[in-house]
Amino acid sequence: MTGNDTMKTFLETVLAEADYQPVRLLKILRAVQAQYRHIPATAIDFLSDKLNIPRTQIIAVVEFYSFLHATPQGRYDLLFSDSITDRMQNKESLLAYAAEILKVRVGEVRKDELVSLNNTSCTGMCDQGPAGLVNGYPLPRLDRPKIDTIAALIEQEIPLDDWPAELFQVEETIYKPGLLLTQPFSNGDAIKATFNRGLTETLAEVDLSNLRGRGGAGFKTALKWRTCAIQAATPRYVICNADEGEPGTYKDRMLLNLYADQVFEGMTLCAAIIGSTQGLVYLRAEYLFLYEKLQNVLQNRRDQGLLGTTILGQAGFDFDIEIRMGAGAYICGEASAQIESLEGKPGIPRTKPPNSVICGYLRKPTVVDNVETFFATTHIAIKGGQWFADVGTPQSTGSKLLSISGDCARPGIYEYPFGTRISEILSDCGAEEVMGVQIGGPSGTFISNRELERTLAFEDLSSAGSFMVFNHTRNIFDVVQNFTDFFAHESCGFCAPCRVGTSLLKNQLNKIIDGHGSAVDMEKLSEICMVVKNFSHCGLGETAANPILTTLASYPELYLEQLKRSGFSPGFNLDATLAIARQLTQRDDSGAHLSQQVEN
Amino acid sequence: MSGTLTIDDQTIPFTDGQTIIEAARTAGVYIPHLCHRPGYTPHGSCKLCTVKVNGRTCSACTFPAAEGQKVVNNSEELQEARLRITQMLFVEGNHFCPTCEKSGNCELQAVGYHLNMLDSHFPHFYAHRKVDASHPDILIDHNRCIFCNLCVRASRESDGKDVFGIAGRGIHKRLIINSPTGQLKDSNISVEDSAVQVCPTGAILVKRTGYKTPIGGRIYDQHPISTIACKKRETDSTG
Numbered sequence: 001m002t003g004n005d006t007m008k009t010f011l012e013t014v015l016a017e018a019d020y021q022p023v024r025l026l027k028i029l030r031a032v033q034a035q036y037r038h039i040p041a042t043a044i045d046f047l048s049d050k051l052n053i054p055r056t057q058i059i060a061v062v063e064f065y066s067f068l069h070a071t072p073q074g075r076y077d078l079l080f081s082d083s084i085t086d087r088m089q090n091k092e093s094l095l096a097y098a099a100e101i102l103k104v105r106v107g108e109v110r111k112d113e114l115v116s117l118n119n120t121s122c123t124g125m126c127d128q129g130p131a132g133l134v135n136g137y138p139l140p141r142l143d144r145p146k147i148d149t150i151a152a153l154i155e156q157e158i159p160l161d162d163w164p165a166e167l168f169q170v171e172e173t174i175y176k177p178g179l180l181l182t183q184p185f186s187n188g189d190a191i192k193a194t195f196n197r198g199l200t201e202t203l204a205e206v207d208l209s210n211l212r213g214r215g216g217a218g219f220k221t222a223l224k225w226r227t228c229a230i231q232a233a234t235p236r237y238v239i240c241n242a243d244e245g246e247p248g249t250y251k252d253r254m255l256l257n258l259y260a261d262q263v264f265e266g267m268t269l270c271a272a273i274i275g276s277t278q279g280l281v282y283l284r285a286e287y288l289f290l291y292e293k294l295q296n297v298l299q300n301r302r303d304q305g306l307l308g309t310t311i312l313g314q315a316g317f318d319f320d321i322e323i324r325m326g327a328g329a330y331i332c333g334e335a336s337a338q339i340e341s342l343e344g345k346p347g348i349p350r351t352k353p354p355n356s357v358i359c360g361y362l363r364k365p366t367v368v369d370n371v372e373t374f375f376a377t378t379h380i381a382i383k384g385g386q387w388f389a390d391v392g393t394p395q396s397t398g399s400k401l402l403s404i405s406g407d408c409a410r411p412g413i414y415e416y417p418f419g420t421r422i423s424e425i426l427s428d429c430g431a432e433e434v435m436g437v438q439i440g441g442p443s444g445t446f447i448s449n450r451e452l453e454r455t456l457a458f459e460d461l462s463s464a465g466s467f468m469v470f471n472h473t474r475n476i477f478d479v480v481q482n483f484t485d486f487f488a489h490e491s492c493g494f495c496a497p498c499r500v501g502t503s504l505l506k507n508q509l510n511k512i513i514d515g516h517g518s519a520v521d522m523e524k525l526s527e528i529c530m531v532v533k534n535f536s537h538c539g540l541g542e543t544a545a546n547p548i549l550t551t552l553a554s555y556p557e558l559y560l561e562q563l564k565r566s567g568f569s570p571g572f573n574l575d576a577t578l579a580i581a582r583q584l585t586q587r588d589d590s591g592a593h594l595s596q597q598v599e600n
Numbered sequence: 601m602s603g604t605l606t607i608d609d610q611t612i613p614f615t616d617g618q619t620i621i622e623a624a625r626t627a628g629v630y631i632p633h634l635c636h637r638p639g640y641t642p643h644g645s646c647k648l649c650t651v652k653v654n655g656r657t658c659s660a661c662t663f664p665a666a667e668g669q670k671v672v673n674n675s676e677e678l679q680e681a682r683l684r685i686t687q688m689l690f691v692e693g694n695h696f697c698p699t700c701e702k703s704g705n706c707e708l709q710a711v712g713y714h715l716n717m718l719d720s721h722f723p724h725f726y727a728h729r730k731v732d733a734s735h736p737d738i739l740i741d742h743n744r745c746i747f748c749n750l751c752v753r754a755s756r757e758s759d760g761k762d763v764f765g766i767a768g769r770g771i772h773k774r775l776i777i778n779s780p781t782g783q784l785k786d787s788n789i790s791v792e793d794s795a796v797q798v799c800p801t802g803a804i805l806v807k808r809t810g811y812k813t814p815i816g817g818r819i820y821d822q823h824p825i826s827t828i829a830c831k832k833r834e835t836d837s838t839g
């Protein structure tokens with residue numbers, strides 16, 4: 001057989017596994033990438049023909065996702081997680097070391113195509129960094145000896161399956177289990193409770209619990225479910241958002257690794273309530289190591305009558321769950337972008353209205369909820385809404401899982417009632433000499449050590465799980481720069497303000513950090529922040545300026561110092577240029593003002 | 601259903617299913633836009649048409665008109681942001697208006713005039729973009745593409761083809777051609793296609809028609825875009 005014929009046979013197999021469905025394009029392309037280390041042009045033409053979709057769609061998908069490539073990558077594709085917490089654990093020097101001993105430059109493929117090396121956005125191993133990925137599988141806690149081992153395995157061309165298992169050992173460390181993590185649970189408990197109580201009554205309990213979505217936006221879960229349930233259109237879909245791309249977030253990883261049954265059970269009771277037969281889990285590419293395990297959990301549940309037809313003997317209740325993998329794109333955590341991705345397209349957020357609840361997957365009513373949200377509903381279905389509502393604050397009921405990373409003695413998973421003070425969390429995780437905390441990841445809020453009495457809550461500091469601690473040895477600009485680069489890298493590029501604005505922000509910030517900025521440049525920086533924040537199409541753009549805005553509001557004097565280095569003009573009212581930052585972060589306290597007189 | 605809404609204190613009617621920008625255009629009110637063209641599916645990507653609807657920021661080209669909406673269109677804040685967004689589009693690509701055949705007929709340039717744009721304000725990216733001159737009748741100058749997606753939609757919705765697509769992520773966006781070689785000459789485009797006519801900038805040009813109308817006598821040399829845009833009929837593709 002010629003190479004082309006072999007490829008066709010391979011593609012036919014892959015297509016058959018995907019049932020020739022264009023919505024499974026990512027699955028198909030992931031398989032092609034794994035086999036050929038890129039997506040060959042001939043494969044694009046063949047797939048376009050067989051799936052009856054324009055080749056432009058396939059090319060657009062290939063170019064959109066970080067883990068799909070138009071040109072061959074190394075047989076060992078080695079990526080280093082480039083989040084700020086990896087950097088704080090020496091990632092830069094390890095990456096340089098890997099480049100040196102593997103004789104390959106960062107961002108390139110070695111001539112013999114044995115190995116390629118690059119950076120990648122946060123891989124969700126922030127408690128066990130610095131972390132990497134090899135051919136999609138995680139390599140936590142990297143250090144020089146491990147890199148030596150890895151390099152030797154690569155040079156000897158040892159298949160990944162034969163690498164020492166401890167290289168891939170992901171640990172789940174729960175330091176503080178709370179309301180939900182301590183609940184007893186047996187498979188089927190929540191489904192039984194739901195049917196015993198009644199579907200409407202269970203939805204009323206979810207309503208009473210006042211549960212708000214754990215994925216970031218904090219939308220009231222019961223309202224979303226009810227809206228979906230009353231739509232006339234069918235079928236309706238349940239999607240579990242396991243994209244977890246916000247740097248510093250890894251609590252969904254832990255839940256899927258240790259509590260998957262309770263997450264799937266939440267999806268199942270949601271399906272019963274909204275009248276759905278099909279569930280999808282959108283699992284981020286970085287969590288490939290969980291795929292097999294989750295498939296087994298699903299199969300077990302089918303065997304136990306908890307998925308499939310006539311679930312737990314309930315006539316007419318049929319529901320099953322399919323896991324679909326992402327391919328490296330933070331924006332696919334945004335619900336409508338995720339739906340686009342699930343339909344085999346680039347993850348570009350849709351225009352609203354209509355909302356996904358009304359017009360979602362395949363234009364049908366769809367509930368998209370975070371992993372932790374489904375996990376919480378499982379226990380609300382069992383214990384009732386009041387039990388949950390009794391914890392937390394009136395506006396933020398229940399508890400929240402935090403994934404803590406950065407400068408602390410005990411990075412790991414913590415569960416707190418909403419309303420807990422940041423200072424208490426810091427003391428629990430063993431953080432000392434704190435300079436600041438990033439709450440909610442790059443898209444969230446940076447607070448200085450003057451604000452540690454603020455609380456974890458939707459109405460104060462909200463977080464989907466990310467909680468990064470920085471001590472006094474850290475340079476705030478390393479943090480801001482890393483986050484700002486992240487957004488420029490992850491902008492989907494659909495809308496002009498974010499596509500161009502995030503890259504402008506990156507360059508403008510660099511100019512100031514490099515000491516080439518004048519007061520006018522500060523003003524320009526604030527101005528770009530304003531346009532990106534207020535005029536972008538989706539939440540990515542709306543929050544992309546937050547790292548700059550919130551650090552500017554917390555530590556304006558540090559920015560000022562950067563300017564002083566290069567002919568700062570004292571006639572300029574720098575405090576006035578901070579007005580935009582204050583307005584956008586809704587702060588007007590003394591910390592957000594420059595009090596000192598500028599001396600020449 | 602139909603009703604009225606107000607734009608900057610002017611009351612205008614709308615019909616059911618109309619977006620704010622279409623209601624406005626019908627009533628002769630100009631809302632700046634680049635990725636919108638009457639008759640094509642709204643896209644909502646350039647964000648130039650951003651207005652405030654009852655205090656909320658919305659894209660007028662995608663947001664449905666509804667009874668009693670109070671729309672702010674001409675505020676200083678919005679015009680300022682529109683200017684900055686237009687400047688962003690200018691620095692993202694490579695626009696040398698004085699040597700561009702589209703000058704005077706270019707909507708990007710005309711919007712710049714409308715917003716009193718005097719400089720590009722931001723540092724240029726100096727992106728490396730190519731020219732595709734492979735087709736006998738049509739020229740693509742990628743330097744001038746602003747990713748408005750109009751050619752993509754026109755080819756699909758009006759020509760029944762799928763000649764164009766937009767690929768890449770973030771600042772690496774690029775216009776791609778549906779042909780085995782990626783070149784325009786190997787696609788099934790024809791010079792009569794709406795997709796060839798629809799481009800708001802000089803990114804898609806018909807060969808051998810250059811400078812038929814001298815500079816000075818062109819569309820936006822004669823009238824500002826704010827009056828031209830409101831006169832346009834559905835799917836009228838004359839720029």
Ligand SMILES: Cc1cc2nc3c(=O)[nH]c(=O)nc-3n(C[C@H](O)[C@H](O)[C@H](O)COP(=O)(O)O)c2cc1C
Pocket residue numbers: 212213214215216217218219221241242243244245246330331332333334335336368369370371373538539540
């Ligand atoms: C850029 C961006 C990234 C997001 N990433 C995630 C994510 O990784 N996981 C998640 O659950 N929600 C994410 N969201 C929020 C989702 O759009 C959506 O609100 C959420 O999944 C709804 O579920 P919930 O109500 O249970 O929180 C993201 C939003 C944006 C704008």
Ligand code: SF4
Pocket residue numbers: 331348349490491492493494495496498499536537538539540541542
């Ligand atoms: S805000 Fe950014 S991520 Fe969101 S649609 Fe616009 S370009 Fe894409």
Ligand code: SF4
Pocket residue numbers: 744745746747748749750751752775798799800801803804
């Ligand atoms: S070529 Fe023209 S019409 Fe097509 S996306 Fe670019 S600017 Fe828009």
Ligand code: FES
Pocket residue numbers: 632633634635636643644645646647648649650659660661662
């Ligand atoms: S015209 Fe509305 S976003 Fe472009």
Ligand code: FES
Pocket residue numbers: 695696697700701702703704706707708709744801802803
């Ligand atoms: S003047 Fe040349 S692209 Fe507009």
